[in-house]
Amino acid sequence: MSVKEDKLNFIKQFAFDQFKMYGFSRVTMDEIAKQTQTGKGTLYRYFPSKEELLIAAVQKNIGEVEKNLKQELTGDKDPIAKLNCYIALLSQKLKFVQVSQLSDIERNVPKAYQLICEARERIIFEQLSLILEEGKESGFFRSDLDVTLAVNILVGASQYITTPSVLDSLSYKDLTEVVTTIFSTFLKGCYSEMGRSGNWEQVLMR
Numbered sequence: 001m002s003v004k005e006d007k008l009n010f011i012k013q014f015a016f017d018q019f020k021m022y023g024f025s026r027v028t029m030d031e032i033a034k035q036t037q038t039g040k041g042t043l044y045r046y047f048p049s050k051e052e053l054l055i056a057a058v059q060k061n062i063g064e065v066e067k068n069l070k071q072e073l074t075g076d077k078d079p080i081a082k083l084n085c086y087i088a089l090l091s092q093k094l095k096f097v098q099v100s101q102l103s104d105i106e107r108n109v110p111k112a113y114q115l116i117c118e119a120r121e122r123i124i125f126e127q128l129s130l131i132l133e134e135g136k137e138s139g140f141f142r143s144d145l146d147v148t149l150a151v152n153i154l155v156g157a158s159q160y161i162t163t164p165s166v167l168d169s170l171s172y173k174d175l176t177e178v179v180t181t182i183f184s185t186f187l188k189g190c191y192s193e194m195g196r197s198g199n200w201e202q203v204l205m206r
Contacts, residue, residue, distance in 0.1 A: 103164035
């Protein structure tokens with residue numbers, strides 16, 4: 001990786017962390033330039049607007065989440081371990097995202113919000129499908145489980161529940177709690193008797 005690529009990735013990650021912590025509207029390009037020791041002209045040459053910087057930062061982090069998930073979910077882990085890794089990685093990425101910040105992005109940068117929604121659907125459908133299929137084959141999930149239907153239901157529920165306007169009406173104030181609750185509630189109905197005999201709920205709620 002070149003020096004320029006390192007610098008661009010550093011700027012995108014710093015900006016992403018700032019947007020996640022303080023919200024898109026409250027962070028300025030001046031602050032980003034200063035904190036990353038980047039000339040303002042250079043920053044705008046890399047990213048012509050704050051909106052384009054947010055989009056680039058979101059794309060970078062989506063790519064990292066997908067890469068990390070694929071790495072963690074390969075190998076000889078059993079379905080419980082894979083599900084634990086899946087929830088833990090998503091929770092880690094969502095830890096400091098507040099409902100108000102997601103709403104801010106939806107309102108001000110719809111393209112970035114759309115990228116987030118598309119990634120959420122893709123990550124849930126692709127990765128969770130594999131986990132459920134493996135769990136079904138190994139007996140942790142019901143043998144009659146329709147994996148495609150189950151995952152589509154979960155995708156739909158996640159899309160609805162994590163919409164900022166819906167989140168605002170709930171008692172949850174961060175996405176980690178929301179995601180954990182959705183998954184733990186939904187997956188209880190998928191367990192086989194063997195799955196129910198294990199301490200799955202504690203795995204999901206870690």
